[in-house]
Amino acid sequence: MHNPSQSGASLEISDLSKAYGSFKALDAVSLTARQGEFLSLLGPSGSGKTTTLNMIAGFTSPTSGEIRVDGREISTLPPYRRDIGIVFQHYALFPHLTAAQNIAFPLQRRGMPRRDVAVRVAEALEMVKLDGYGDRYPRQLSGGQQQRVAFARAVVFKPKLLLMDEPLGALDKKLREDLQGEIRRIHRSLGITFVFVTHDQEEALALSDRIAVFNHGRIEQIGTSRELYETPATEFVARFIGEANIFSGTLVRGDAGLALDTPVGLLPVETRLPAGRQASLVVRPERLEIGKAPHAGSDPHVPATVRDVVYLGSNRRIEIVFDDGRTGIIRGSGRGTDVGAGERIDIRWSIADGYVVPFSSSQTGDGHGS
Amino acid sequence: MRGGIPRSPGRIFAWGMAGLVMLWLTAPVLVLLPLSFSGRRSFRFPPDTWSLRWYENFFTDSTWHASLLTSLKVGLLSTAASMILGTMAAFALHKLYFSGKAFVTGFLLAPMIFPGVVSAIAIFGVYLTWHISGTLTGFVAAHTVLSLPFVIVSVRSALRIFDWELEKAAASLGASPFETFRLVTLPLILPGVLIGGLFAFVISFDEVVVSLFLQTPFVRTLPVQMYLSVTESIDPTVAAASTIIVIVTVASILISMLFWQKRKTSDA
Amino acid sequence: MLNDTRLRWLILFVPVAVLGVFFWYGVADSLWKSFASPEIGLQNYAAFLQSPAEMAVLRRTFLVSIGVTAVCLAFGYPYAYLMTVTTARLRTLLMVVVLIPFWTSMMVRTYAWVALLQNNGPLDRVFKSLGIGGLALIGTPGAIMIGITQILMPFMIMSLYANMVRIDRRLLDAADSLGASPAVAFVKVFVPMTVPGVVAGCTLVFVLSLGFYLAPVLLGSPQHAMLSQLIVQQVSQLLDFGRAGAMAGVLLALALSVVALGAVLARPAIERGYGENT
Numbered sequence: 001m002h003n004p005s006q007s008g009a010s011l012e013i014s015d016l017s018k019a020y021g022s023f024k025a026l027d028a029v030s031l032t033a034r035q036g037e038f039l040s041l042l043g044p045s046g047s048g049k050t051t052t053l054n055m056i057a058g059f060t061s062p063t064s065g066e067i068r069v070d071g072r073e074i075s076t077l078p079p080y081r082r083d084i085g086i087v088f089q090h091y092a093l094f095p096h097l098t099a100a101q102n103i104a105f106p107l108q109r110r111g112m113p114r115r116d117v118a119v120r121v122a123e124a125l126e127m128v129k130l131d132g133y134g135d136r137y138p139r140q141l142s143g144g145q146q147q148r149v150a151f152a153r154a155v156v157f158k159p160k161l162l163l164m165d166e167p168l169g170a171l172d173k174k175l176r177e178d179l180q181g182e183i184r185r186i187h188r189s190l191g192i193t194f195v196f197v198t199h200d201q202e203e204a205l206a207l208s209d210r211i212a213v214f215n216h217g218r219i220e221q222i223g224t225s226r227e228l229y230e231t232p233a234t235e236f237v238a239r240f241i242g243e244a245n246i247f248s249g250t251l252v253r254g255d256a257g258l259a260l261d262t263p264v265g266l267l268p269v270e271t272r273l274p275a276g277r278q279a280s281l282v283v284r285p286e287r288l289e290i291g292k293a294p295h296a297g298s299d300p301h302v303p304a305t306v307r308d309v310v311y312l313g314s315n316r317r318i319e320i321v322f323d324d325g326r327t328g329i330i331r332g333s334g335r336g337t338d339v340g341a342g343e344r345i346d347i348r349w350s351i352a353d354g355y356v357v358p359f360s361s362s363q364t365g366d367g368h369g370s
Numbered sequence: 371m372r373g374g375i376p377r378s379p380g381r382i383f384a385w386g387m388a389g390l391v392m393l394w395l396t397a398p399v400l401v402l403l404p405l406s407f408s409g410r411r412s413f414r415f416p417p418d419t420w421s422l423r424w425y426e427n428f429f430t431d432s433t434w435h436a437s438l439l440t441s442l443k444v445g446l447l448s449t450a451a452s453m454i455l456g457t458m459a460a461f462a463l464h465k466l467y468f469s470g471k472a473f474v475t476g477f478l479l480a481p482m483i484f485p486g487v488v489s490a491i492a493i494f495g496v497y498l499t500w501h502i503s504g505t506l507t508g509f510v511a512a513h514t515v516l517s518l519p520f521v522i523v524s525v526r527s528a529l530r531i532f533d534w535e536l537e538k539a540a541a542s543l544g545a546s547p548f549e550t551f552r553l554v555t556l557p558l559i560l561p562g563v564l565i566g567g568l569f570a571f572v573i574s575f576d577e578v579v580v581s582l583f584l585q586t587p588f589v590r591t592l593p594v595q596m597y598l599s600v601t602e603s604i605d606p607t608v609a610a611a612s613t614i615i616v617i618v619t620v621a622s623i624l625i626s627m628l629f630w631q632k633r634k635t636s637d638a
Numbered sequence: 639m640l641n642d643t644r645l646r647w648l649i650l651f652v653p654v655a656v657l658g659v660f661f662w663y664g665v666a667d668s669l670w671k672s673f674a675s676p677e678i679g680l681q682n683y684a685a686f687l688q689s690p691a692e693m694a695v696l697r698r699t700f701l702v703s704i705g706v707t708a709v710c711l712a713f714g715y716p717y718a719y720l721m722t723v724t725t726a727r728l729r730t731l732l733m734v735v736v737l738i739p740f741w742t743s744m745m746v747r748t749y750a751w752v753a754l755l756q757n758n759g760p761l762d763r764v765f766k767s768l769g770i771g772g773l774a775l776i777g778t779p780g781a782i783m784i785g786i787t788q789i790l791m792p793f794m795i796m797s798l799y800a801n802m803v804r805i806d807r808r809l810l811d812a813a814d815s816l817g818a819s820p821a822v823a824f825v826k827v828f829v830p831m832t833v834p835g836v837v838a839g840c841t842l843v844f845v846l847s848l849g850f851y852l853a854p855v856l857l858g859s860p861q862h863a864m865l866s867q868l869i870v871q872q873v874s875q876l877l878d879f880g881r882a883g884a885m886a887g888v889l890l891a892l893a894l895s896v897v898a899l900g901a902v903l904a905r906p907a908i909e910r911g912y913g914e915n916t
Contacts (some may be wrong), residue, residue, distance in 0.1 A: 059538055079541040080550075092539035096557050105553075153543065172571035380821070384716035385821065391713045391795075394788055395739045398750030404849050405753055415760045454655040462650030465642070478653065481661055485849020485893055487866040488886040491873050492664035495671070515661040518653065547642060576743045579851045579866075583874070593745040600749055600856060604816065609753070612746040619741050632700075 008036035008193040009070045009160030011056070018051050025051045027217040028065070033210075038187055038194045038206040043214030043241070052214075053163050056195065060080050069161060080109075083163040085154035085192075089169055091146045093138040094237050096222060099149045100125065100134030106157040107134035122150040124280030127186065144175045151183075164196045168203065180206055201241050205229075213237050229284070235357050238282040245288065245328040247302075248280045248359060256298060260356070263324040267300040271356035278359035285317075285331040290339060291346040301348035304328065306339050320347065399616065406609035407605040413604060424610035434607060437595035438614070443506065444591060448513035453567045455514070456521025457559075463522075464529045482519040484623075486579040489516065494583035504586035510585060513574040520573065521566030528562020568626050572619060662793055674881030682884035690821045692868060694887070703847040710722040710794040710843050711836065718798035718835075722805075748852045751785045752776070755857065772844040777859035785853035790846055794839040801835025834904045841900030846894045867891055 011033040018026040026048040033039040054060040056067055058079035067075050074082055074214035093102050107117045109162050125131050128148035138146055147167060154162060160354060164183075168176045186206060187194050192281045193252070198204050204211045205225040212222045219231035229289035232238035235246060253275040260281050273279055295301035304320040307327070316337045318330040330337070330347065401415060409419025428434045459478055463471065481489060493512050494503060501510035532555065540550040558565075578593045585594045592611060599605050639687040672682050686692055721732045726862060754761050755776045762775075775781040805828065813823035865885060872882035 057542060079538070079545055080544050082542075084542065085540070085543070086542040088539055090535060092533070092535040094536060094539070094554055094558075105540070105545070109544035109549065114431075156543065317393055366554075367578070380824075384720050388720050389715040391717050391791060392732075392800055393737045394713075395735055397741055398747055398754055398788065399739065402746065402750050403753055413756060413759070415753060423706060455656055458649045459653035462646045465646050466650060472651070474654065477662070481657070483845055483893065483897060484665075485866070485886075485889050487847070487849050487851050488668075488890050488893075489661070489666070489867050490851075491869060491882050491886055492668045493661065494664075494873065495668050495879055496664040511660045515657055518657060522653075547645070572741055572775050574743065580743050582870075583865060592667070593743060596745050596749065597852070597856075598751060612743070612749060615743045615746050619743065620738075623741055 003167075005156070007178045007189055007191040010068075010194065011039075011161060012066075012068040013056075013304065014053070014066050014068075016055060016067065018048075018050065018055065018060065019063045024217050025259060026062075029214075029217075031212050031219060031222055033193050033195060036191045036193055037048050038184075038196065038207060038209045040196045040198060040208040040211045041214060042198055042204040042211050043229070044199060044240075047214035048217040049199075049212075049214045050165060050236060051217075053165055053195065053197050056161075057086055057163055079287050079352050083157075083159050085157070085159035087147075087154045087162070087164040087167040089166045091138075091150040091184060093150055093153070095138050096135060097137075099130065099136050099141065099168050102138070103134075103153045106153065112155060120156055124156040127155075127338045128152045128182075143171055143177065147171065147179060148182075151186070155186070155192065156182060159192065161193045161195065164194065166198055167196075169200075170196075176203070183207060205241070211241075213240060215240075231355060232282060232357060235280045235359070237239055237283070238280075238357060239357075243285050243329050243331075245283045245285065246280050247283075248278070251275045251277045251279050251356075264302050264322045264326075267302070267354070268298065268351055269300070269354055269356050270351055273356060273358060279356050280359055282357060283349050285329040286315075288328075288330045288332070288347045289349055289350050290318075290328060290330065290332070290336050294346045295348045299348050299350055300354060301346055303344065303346050306341050306343045306345060308341055309337075309339065320345070356370075381582060391481065395438070395613045399612075402612045402616075405606060406578050406613045408606050408609070411604060411606065412581055413606065413609075424606045427607045428610045428614065429605070434592075434611065435592075436589045437592045438611075440509070440589060441575055441592040444509040444513055445571050446512045447506075448517060449567050449570040451510065451514040452518045452521045452570045453563055456518050456566055457525050457563050457568075457605035459518070460522045460529055461555075464472075464526065478522055481521040482523075490580045490583050493580055501586050503591055506589060508584050509581065509589065509591065512580050513577055516577065516580065517570035517573040520569040524566035524569060525559060525562045528559040532559055540569060554555065564626060564629075568622065575615070578581070642743050662663050666859045668879060668883040669831055669887055671879045672884075674829075675880030675883070678897070685881065686884050686888065692885075695863050695868050698779065698862065699848060699889075700892075702783055702786070702864065703844050705779075705783050706790060706847045707840050709783065709787050710791050711840060714791060714794035714798055714839065715832075715836075718795050718802055721795075721799050722802045729871040736792045736795050744789055744852060746783055747789060747858050751781070751788070751853075752856050755781050776857060777862070779858065779862050781857040782854050782862070782864070783849075785857045786847050789850075789853070790843045791829045793846065794843050797839030797842060798832065798835045801832055801838070806832050825876070836844070837900050841897055847894050848889060848893050848896075 013029075013031045013032070016026060016029045017024065026073065029048065029052060031039075040109055041052060043049045051060060055062050055075075058074070058077060062075060065075075066073055069084075071084075092193065093099075103121045103124050104117050107120055110148065112120070121134065121244040122131070125134055128151055129144060130148050130152070133141065133145065133149075136145075138149070141149065150167070167183075168179055171179065180203065183194075196204070196207060208225065210222060210224055211228055213220045213228065215236050221228060221237045223231075223233075228356045232241065232244075235248075236242045237244065247262040247264065247267060249260045249261060249267075251269070251271070251273055252261045252266070253267075254258055254266065256268060258271060258275060259268045260279060262281070267281060269281055271279070291301070294303065302322060304322050306318060307321050308319040310317040310319075315331050318332075318337060320328045320330060322328060327346075404416050405413065406424055407420050407422065408414070408417035408424070409421040410417065428438075463475060463478075493515075497503040497508045499513070502511065536554050536558070537550050540554045541547075545553060576593060577591070578597055581591045581594045582597060585591070590598075592615065596608050596611050599608050599611075643912075675682070717732065717736075721729050724732070753759060756762070757776060759776075775784070809831075810823050810827055813827045814820065817856070818826065849866055850864065851866040851870065852860075852865055858864065858867075866889075869882050869889070871884045872878045872885065
């Protein structure tokens, strides 16, 4: 029905900055969203993702930089001329208007004839499965229903770009999962470019084509869910996306190749980084194996003590303490994971499952409440 | 009832005091009702004969009913003016951030705590030289500035609970600033604006001191006419006028409350 | 109105200008005249402050205002307290009784007192029939106070109520459970928490009663004049805007210093968190 290449807009942001006095809320951020793409802006609160959204919407003016939609610079346009749909965190439905009147609002502003408005409103209500609820006022609707009305209102005027600011944040887990499915369905059927702001990495992983990870007003990495998980660019990304065991130290060249010299021992690694650099090794919890005796082969391995075992049905989550006092996590199933608290174990992984990221001082920024 | 005043003696004392207050507040006005139906030209209470002649007098003697008309005119015009100006001021104050905002706020609200007589001579002094003393314009201007602070306070408290995200939402949906105000902000702060307007009307309809200076035999509000009548002669038309004022006031409150109720139920 | 700051300034400018022209210009003008009419100097203030008769008026104005404030507090406090503890239905009754006079014309209410308090009027006759002769209140400061109090009582009650209704009653229960008798709990726990409301109510009532005109004129007498009458007399009979301006200046200074004093007095209690969130 819709041709995605026609109904979605491309978004290009280049060198976008916002300073409040000496504080840089956003520091030279560049990113692009392709036509019809689902792009998430992910990061802890205060990382700049909402500032970016507000500047795309026109509620905040950039200190410097450009925002282009389909190649057209929009920074100077007032918000009401931008033709961008927005779903707000707390829905921002007009309480004095019914659901149908809320959805009709953007159509009326565009001077659409009354009869066409009625048809489009009915279609929109049907799209979000709220047929028959048009006459209700927002306060007569549940949270999830209000969310749907807000969504319908934001797309009914067929914007080419839809911004969503933590739209599921106020809902409970079950409802969120249902609505995530619906958002994906509607995204596919409309072909609109979606920019989705969230602090919830699972939500971002589940929904997005690509994710931009924000931290301290900068983008740490942009990539697909898989790229972010398997090849994080920085320690921050590694910690923020999923769970990670992280060993920091200096790269040294040993007789068997490169290794990372860490407080818990010399760990063989594969990386293009040169010897002598400070770096961190990231190993995902499900890549770790448990041995009862020290590993004899050439794979990296570290002794540890089991602190706690959490049984999660399909797998177990094992918290461990390394000898330098730092903690780590193992996820797995099967007999190998049958350990008890206090037990001494030896954990190991295949050298290819470790991923080395350069050390940078900004990585210490996880005091930021991630 | 838990906590509080020692149970029985304290409570009895408090209710005794409250009873006196209730009597004090309501009795005087109730006295006027029989007085307005007196058959004689006296303030004798209770009247020994009864008639409607003072009401008749009120509506036939032009000094009386003309003053009622003037009061209504001045009241409605100054209410409209202070509702518009007060909404503007409250709106701008809410949206602007600048040093000296407290000063500007004080500038706008101060007439509220000014002693009435001080406002009266200040207004009279300059209106006299501008030749608007004794004109409808002068009355409307004076009553507008006196009621403006009350509208500002009332609209401000409505704006405080207004969700500003709604303005962003309206803008994102293509509403210009003016459309946003007309279709979203104004309907939602309307209760505050209307309460402010009710205040403004009652203040204007009630005002004596400033109006006493501004009045002429040709332009005179009803409270001024009453004042002059009380000080100059014994004329129970005052009691009739009082009863009419009470009716107008209570009616305007009831009408606004009904309007309210209707809005509420149509919303629900 | 989201981004256009200039438009907002314009929106602010219009009411500020209207108030500036039709109110503040006059205030400035009358204060200016108090220093400059008929000639530049402090003679208007000197004449006022050196006249024993006019000082007596100022003193009377002050005393009547204090009296009114005290009476309003004495009667308003238990009234407001009952409003916070009684049943919803009784609270509505108490509220309506306060609000209806509040909305009723001041002229009407003052005139009602004229009718009630007049010589040989209803109250006079009630007293006479009780054998308490010669209690003609009209023309005395007592009558003025009765009239002003009736008009200002709602302001006091609403100020007190606004404060009391926010007080967490569990604190009183806590005091009870710690063994304080209800009377002690009331005095030691409840009363201190109502200080901001008391200060706000007293400030408001005192300042408003300073400038009262109707009640003194209609219920008082020239021998018991209040400052507002003196000011009006200077303007309407003598057209002496200089003298009137000086008196108005003194009255205004008095009113503003009471407001400032009220703010200072309420501060410690508000800082302790009993506050009105202004």
